[in-house]
Amino acid sequence: MDEKLKRDIILDNYQNPMNRGLTDSNGYIKVNTRNSSCVDNVDVMAKLKDGVFIDIRFDGEACAISTSATSIMIKTLIGKTIAETEKIIDNYEKMINEEEEYDKDLLGELCVYDTVSKQPSRKKCATLPFESIKKIIALAKDTK
Amino acid sequence: MNREDFSMLENNIIYFDNGATTLKPKPVVNAVIDYYTKYTANAHRGDYNISQIVDSKYEEVRDEVKDFIKASRRDEIVFTKGTTESINTVVFGFMNTYLQEKDEVLITKSEHASNILPWLELAKRKGIVVKFIPLNENHEVTIDNIEKVITSKTKVISLAHVTNVVGDIRPIEEIGKLCKDKNILFVVDAAQSIGHLPIDVVKCNISFLGFSAHKMLGPTGIGVLYGKYELLNKLSPIEYGGGMNSYFESSGELEYKDLPERLEAGTQNIAGVLGMGEAIKYLKKIGLDNIHKYEVELKKYAVTRLKEVPNIKIYNANSNSGIIVFNINKIFSQDLAAFLNHFNICVRAGNHCAKIVKEEINVSNTCRASFYFYNTKEEIDALVDALKKQDKIFDIIL
Numbered sequence: 001m002d003e004k005l006k007r008d009i010i011l012d013n014y015q016n017p018m019n020r021g022l023t024d025s026n027g028y029i030k031v032n033t034r035n036s037s038c039v040d041n042v043d044v045m046a047k048l049k050d051g052v053f054i055d056i057r058f059d060g061e062a063c064a065i066s067t068s069a070t071s072i073m074i075k076t077l078i079g080k081t082i083a084e085t086e087k088i089i090d091n092y093e094k095m096i097n098e099e100e101e102y103d104k105d106l107l108g109e110l111c112v113y114d115t116v117s118k119q120p121s122r123k124k125c126a127t128l129p130f131e132s133i134k135k136i137i138a139l140a141k142d143t144k
Numbered sequence: 145m146n147r148e149d150f151s152m153l154e155n156n157i158i159y160f161d162n163g164a165t166t167l168k169p170k171p172v173v174n175a176v177i178d179y180y181t182k183y184t185a186n187a188h189r190g191d192y193n194i195s196q197i198v199d200s201k202y203e204e205v206r207d208e209v210k211d212f213i214k215a216s217r218r219d220e221i222v223f224t225k226g227t228t229e230s231i232n233t234v235v236f237g238f239m240n241t242y243l244q245e246k247d248e249v250l251i252t253k254s255e256h257a258s259n260i261l262p263w264l265e266l267a268k269r270k271g272i273v274v275k276f277i278p279l280n281e282n283h284e285v286t287i288d289n290i291e292k293v294i295t296s297k298t299k300v301i302s303l304a305h306v307t308n309v310v311g312d313i314r315p316i317e318e319i320g321k322l323c324k325d326k327n328i329l330f331v332v333d334a335a336q337s338i339g340h341l342p343i344d345v346v347k348c349n350i351s352f353l354g355f356s357a358h359k360m361l362g363p364t365g366i367g368v369l370y371g372k373y374e375l376l377n378k379l380s381p382i383e384y385g386g387g388m389n390s391y392f393e394s395s396g397e398l399e400y401k402d403l404p405e406r407l408e409a410g411t412q413n414i415a416g417v418l419g420m421g422e423a424i425k426y427l428k429k430i431g432l433d434n435i436h437k438y439e440v441e442l443k444k445y446a447v448t449r450l451k452e453v454p455n456i457k458i459y460n461a462n463s464n465s466g467i468i469v470f471n472i473n474k475i476f477s478q479d480l481a482a483f484l485n486h487f488n489i490c491v492r493a494g495n496h497c498a499k500i501v502k503e504e505i506n507v508s509n510t511c512r513a514s515f516y517f518y519n520t521k522e523e524i525d526a527l528v529d530a531l532k533k534q535d536k537i538f539d540i541i542l
Contacts, residue, residue, distance in 0.1 A: 006542070007538065007539070007542045010538075010542050011538050011542060014538075039476075039477065039478045039493060039494040039495070039509055040478075041508070061476070061508060061509060062476065063476045063478040063479045063482075064476065064479050064538065064541065064542065065542075067476075119482070121482075122482070125478075
């Protein structure tokens with residue numbers, strides 16, 4: 001992907017993030033995740049129906065990478081099953097850690113972070129929203 | 145000043161994170177190298193020449209520290225791995241028996257985690273009460289405000305000499321006098337002040353004081369616990385083992401050494417101690433008064449110049465030390481730090497380990513530039529120039 005296009009997607013999701021703001025409605029699982037370097041502090045809440053994410057919302061204080069990654073993640077995961085989500089997370093982490101081949105088609109817009117590992121301090125920011133979703137999946141499986 | 149002594153400054157960086165750790169001048173680095181290349185041996189053994197050299201150099205540093213903080217006895221100086229260990233040793237080796245349930249300890253919300261969490265942990269374990277001294281509109285401690293919260297149950301006041309976010313200098317001499325009058329113990333976290341301001345532990349009636357060498361030109365992993373002899377002598381060691389005992393028998397009969405060895409179990413960070421000794425000598429040569437004066441000059445210059453930057457908010461323009469905390473409106477502090485990094489300017493972003501100061505300054509994340517004597521006005525100009533390019537931030541960091 002062209003660097004300018006990547007930047008525009010990140011910036012757009014940072015300045016106009018998807019589903020920012022929490023809800024008091026019932027049926028959501030809510031978690032709080034903080035960056036261990038003690039800056040980002042984000043609440044994520046998700047509603048699942050029959051194992052499918054039907055809504056995900058977030059709020060909190062976070063940097064441009066973390067906020068935009070949360071927004072793009074929300075866009076990507078709404079409508080996905082837990083199993084599909086787990087596969088996306090797995091591929092996303094492979095991309096961030098530059099470990100091995102990953103499925104670009106599966107990640108879609110999330111590929112804008114494919115060079116984030118060049119700034120090691122920002123890797124945590126890019127993976128922060130997925131830490132929240134992993135916690136939510138664990139809680140959802142627990143309550144089953 | 146003295147920039148030529150700092151090899152790190154040859155790396156084309158503008159280092160404004162001195163509140164986190166300072167750079168090390170060549171004499172300090174050389175002292176560490178000399179220990180590892182010319183006389184590597186353990187201390188307190190003395191069976192051969194190089195071991196004697198280590199022993200005497202190690203103990204000379206204790207004298208250096210004693211003079212540096214104007215303590216009255218050399219055995220009031222204990223080497224630790226830093227401020228955190230020093231404060232924890234005081235809290236869990238002394239205060240855990242000295243304090244009783246419902247006794248009150250006064251701190252503030254602008255303390256560093258290492259002067260909050262040990263007390264909160266002791267509160268959980270022993271039921272002591274931790275109270276926060278209200279701060280004034282400049283987020284400073286005043287004698288009036290301390291007096292307002294002192295009760296008959298107040299047994300300890302524990303404060304940073306200089307705080308690491310607001311950068312205010314506490315009136316420790318007056319607070320020490322108040323503590324003396326009210327029979328309260330006074331614990332001082334000198335991490336942010338030790339390499340910047342002179343201190344006199346006797347004149348300030350300080351009961352215990354802790355600091356780290358790495359924030360005053362010295363190596364990491366070494367620091368000091370000072371305790372007034374009568375108090376320090378009642379502090380139970382946290383660690384037991386070699387170097388701190390006089391003898392022990394299988395019957396369980398044993399005796400521990402006198403101060404300070406009793407509180408220095410195990411092989412110590414000898415290279416660190418020697419580096420710290422060199423750092424103290426170096427600081428004495430420049431003079432802490434000169435350092436403070438220069439830092440205040442830099443701070444005033446920075447405040448004046450930074451006011452030219454659009455959308456900037458400075459949170460501690462009035463504090464009289466080399467720390468300046470700021471944000472640019474609508475830019476997250478970590479993004480701003482990443483942006484400045486692009487210009488090789490090192491600042492710290494976040495809450496600076498003072499996670500409840502947000503209740504005082506009403507913002508949880510800031511950028512902090514903390515100056516030292518090797519910083520220059522030209523470097524501040526470079527910071528201002530970079531911040532003026534703020535509209536380019538996302539082109540640069542994304």
